[in-house]
Amino acid sequence: MADLSVEFCGIKFKNPLVLASGILGVTADSMANVVRCGAGGVTSKSLWPYEHMGHPNPVIITSEHWMLNAVGIPDAGPEKAREEIARFREVCDAPFIANIVGGVMDDYAQIASEVATMHPDMVEVNISCPNVEDELGKPMACSIGKSAEVTRLVKERLREAGSEKIPVVVKLSPNVEDIVSIASSVLDAGADGITAINSVGPGMVIDIDFARPVLANKVGGLTGPAIKPLSVKYVYDIYKAKKCPIIGTGGVTTGRDAIEMMMAGAGLVGVGSAVWLHGPEVFGKIAEEMNEWCDANGVKKISSLIGKAHENR
Amino acid sequence: MKIVNTLPRAVTIKEVRVETEQVKTFVLDISVGAKPGQFVNVWIPGLDEKPFSVAMDNGSELHLAIAAVGPFSNKMHELKAGDRVGVRGPFGTRFTCKEGEHLAFLAGGYGAAPLYFFAHEAVAKACTVEFIVGARRKDLLLFTDRIEKLFSTSSALRSSLHVATNDGSAGHKGFNTEVLEEIVGKEKISCIYTVGPEIMMFKAMKLAQAKGIDAQISVERYMKCGFGICGNCCVDGLGVPTCIEGPVMPLKKVLKLRDFGSYHRDKLGKKIAF
Ligand SMILES: Cc1cc2nc3c(=O)[nH]c(=O)nc-3n(C[C@H](O)[C@H](O)[C@H](O)COP(=O)(O)O)c2cc1C
Ligand code: FES
Numbered sequence: 051m052a053d054l055s056v057e058f059c060g061i062k063f064k065n066p067l068v069l070a071s072g073i074l075g076v077t078a079d080s081m082a083n084v085v086r087c088g089a090g091g092v093t094s095k096s097l098w099p100y101e102h103m104g105h106p107n108p109v110i111i112t113s114e115h116w117m118l119n120a121v122g123i124p125d126a127g128p129e130k131a132r133e134e135i136a137r138f139r140e141v142c143d144a145p146f147i148a149n150i151v152g153g154v155m156d157d158y159a160q161i162a163s164e165v166a167t168m169h170p171d172m173v174e175v176n177i178s179c180p181n182v183e184d185e186l187g188k189p190m191a192c193s194i195g196k197s198a199e200v201t202r203l204v205k206e207r208l209r210e211a212g213s214e215k216i217p218v219v220v221k222l223s224p225n226v227e228d229i230v231s232i233a234s235s236v237l238d239a240g241a242d243g244i245t246a247i248n249s250v251g252p253g254m255v256i257d258i259d260f261a262r263p264v265l266a267n268k269v270g271g272l273t274g275p276a277i278k279p280l281s282v283k284y285v286y287d288i289y290k291a292k293k294c295p296i297i298g299t300g301g302v303t304t305g306r307d308a309i310e311m312m313m314a315g316a317g318l319v320g321v322g323s324a325v326w327l328h329g330p331e332v333f334g335k336i337a338e339e340m341n342e343w344c345d346a347n348g349v350k351k352i353s354s355l356i357g358k359a360h361e362n363r
Numbered sequence: 364m365k366i367v368n369t370l371p372r373a374v375t376i377k378e379v380r381v382e383t384e385q386v387k388t389f390v391l392d393i394s395v396g397a398k399p400g401q402f403v404n405v406w407i408p409g410l411d412e413k414p415f416s417v418a419m420d421n422g423s424e425l426h427l428a429i430a431a432v433g434p435f436s437n438k439m440h441e442l443k444a445g446d447r448v449g450v451r452g453p454f455g456t457r458f459t460c461k462e463g464e465h466l467a468f469l470a471g472g473y474g475a476a477p478l479y480f481f482a483h484e485a486v487a488k489a490c491t492v493e494f495i496v497g498a499r500r501k502d503l504l505l506f507t508d509r510i511e512k513l514f515s516t517s518s519a520l521r522s523s524l525h526v527a528t529n530d531g532s533a534g535h536k537g538f539n540t541e542v543l544e545e546i547v548g549k550e551k552i553s554c555i556y557t558v559g560p561e562i563m564m565f566k567a568m569k570l571a572q573a574k575g576i577d578a579q580i581s582v583e584r585y586m587k588c589g590f591g592i593c594g595n596c597c598v599d600g601l602g603v604p605t606c607i608e609g610p611v612m613p614l615k616k617v618l619k620l621r622d623f624g625s626y627h628r629d630k631l632g633k634k635i636a637f
Contacts, residue, residue, distance in 0.1 A: 073592055073593075073594065074591075074592070074593075074594035074597065074604065075594055076593075076594040076595055076597060076628075076632040077594065077597050077599060077602065077628075077632065078602075079597065079598075079599045079600060079601070079602030079621075080594050080597035080602040080603070080604070081602070082602050083597075083601065083602030083603055084602075086602075095594065095632075101631060102631075103630075103631070104587075104630070104631075106410075106411045106412075107404075107406070107411050107412035107413070107587060108371070108404075108406060108412045109587050109588060109593065110369075110587070110588040110590075110592055110593060111369055111370055111371075112367065112368065112369045112370075112590075113367065113368050113369075113370070114367045114368065117592070119592075121587065121593055124595075124630060124631050124632070125631060125632070126629075126631040126632050126633035127631075130631075130632060130633055130634075255370065257370070257371065257373065257408075257449065259372075259373030259447070260373055260408045260447070260449065262408055262409070264370065264371060264449075266411070266412075323592075325591065325592060326590065326591065326592050327367070329591065329607065
């Protein structure tokens with residue numbers, strides 16, 4: 051039995067696998083169920099400072115290799131989030147990451163003030179959804195200047211609420227010219243770590259019988275196995291430049307995938323679309339496969355693999 | 364079998380049957396291999412996509428009994444033979460029974476349609492079915508002619524249809540759950556199957572629990588994806604998506620739900636009391 055536990059930004063996880071934001075993350079009980087199925091921690095669906103409508107259906111389509119989604123981040127607002135986080139604390143002791151989002155700068159400030167008093171273990175700032183856009187443009191807030199400004203604002207609001215100890219990770223979009231310089235700017239602005247990556251694209255699927263795009267939003271973010279070579283590369287690049295804590299996310303479905311992501315530099319591994327292929331039980335499956343690989347290769351502590359691929363040039 | 368590819372298929376409507384003033388049956392020119400209790404997502408391009416319980420899949424046609432209750436179902440009711448819709452699925456769990464059992468079916472709303480589908484299988488397995496259909500008035504009773512016809516076939520003669528209406532215009536005057544109570548008092552029923560309004564199903568659950576009878580209950584929550592990703596349809600207590608571990612849930616699971624009979628969630632995940 052290898053030791054799969056990791057410490058990330060000072061928080062202890064029983065294994066490095068965390069539920070990615072937007073998958074089964076609407077209710078406390080469903081996130082607790084994901085932990086029962088083997089996840090080391092969970093991330094909430096992105097939380098808005100107000101009620102936010104999603105897109106009409108169809109919102110998700112899949113094939114063997116990818117998933118395309120434009121759910122549009124529906125959310126009932128902070129009152130519901132507060133109730134669900136409190137409930138999660140009652141029923142589950144795994145780390146809880148509150149993912150927050152906004153359409154304008156002030157939204158991020160407002161929702162940061164709100165979650166500061168909900169006591170999540172970590173805050174993940176989503177500046178990278180390809181399906182919503184407001185004053186921040188598309189992908190949202192992904193310029194060097196805006197991403198740093200959002201980060202500073204969130205840190206400041208947590209500090210004002212006396213919650214400066216809650217680590218902040220910023221979730222980045224791959225749909226930019228230079229992801230490493232954006233990572234650099236948010237880390238300089240005070241972020242404790244990075245989540246990479248959010249969905250790729252957006253992409254489109256056309257139904258030829260109806261001669262129109264299938265998703266009601268026409269376009270949607272690409273996720274799942276097809277994007278793993280990209281997520282691994284971005285995690286590798288960011289780790290190489292910054293050596294910071296990274297939640298490596300994108301296309302992980304097996305224990306080998308998760309280990310690959312860790313070798314690229316991930317301290318935690320986000321898993322989302324794989325739930326479609328294997329159900330929430332995928333977390334237990336991946337953890338078991340990681341364990342087997344470690345045993346077969348004489349690895350005692352999974353954390354010793356973080357950034358390993360950088361040692362061999 | 365796991366469906367990996369969830370792209371909709373364009374399907375032609377072969378026929379539209381008017382069942383009651385609220386309900387039409389859409390006969391679609393496809394079989395998706397759906398089993399009783401499962402659902403499919405129906406897509407009207409440019410409008411929306413919604414889950415519907417399968418009323419029949421006979422290997423060549425897919426039947427959906429749809430009540431006009433909102434913008435989507437109203438639009439469905441405007442569609443005619445020859446029009447096309449998108450279909451994906453089947454998704455979710457199914458009703459099951461063993462050979463030769465004595466069963467009670469409790470249907471309200473459109474619930475008679477999926478239970479009628481299941482009745483074929485139950486009868487073929489030499490089960491005796493007490494099929495209880497309820498509605499506000501006689502003319503809103505769904506599928507009762509067809510159920511009687513099925514039960515008049517030689518293999519199903521021991522099965523019976525029971526009717527309840529709120530105004531007494533047909534059958535028992537009052538709730539169909541009162542008829543169920545009477546039947547389980549008299550007969551040795553091995554399992555109760557129920558589809559319809561949650562308050563009705565909640566009463567059936569309580570009765571099953573009190574009498575020590577098993578039950579299979581169709582738990583419905585607001586669905587978006589239909590296949591276990593978006594999380595909108597998760598039930599509290601177990602925390603599982605009803606599109607994967609439901610709609611049909613065994614009594615022992617339903618007893619662990621915190622929301623069943625008390626609240627559901629809207630499309631933003633906000634709790635709404637029943
Ligand atoms: C249906 C769906 C909804 C998502 N919603 C969110 C969201 O609300 N906030 C967010 O930061 N990322 C969201 N994502 C992105 C995922 O968290 C993750 O970054 C991405 O799916 C890549 O990982 P995967 O390949 O394991 O799914 C969503 C992804 C999917 C598939
Ligand atoms: S409808 Fe999306 S998880 Fe069930």
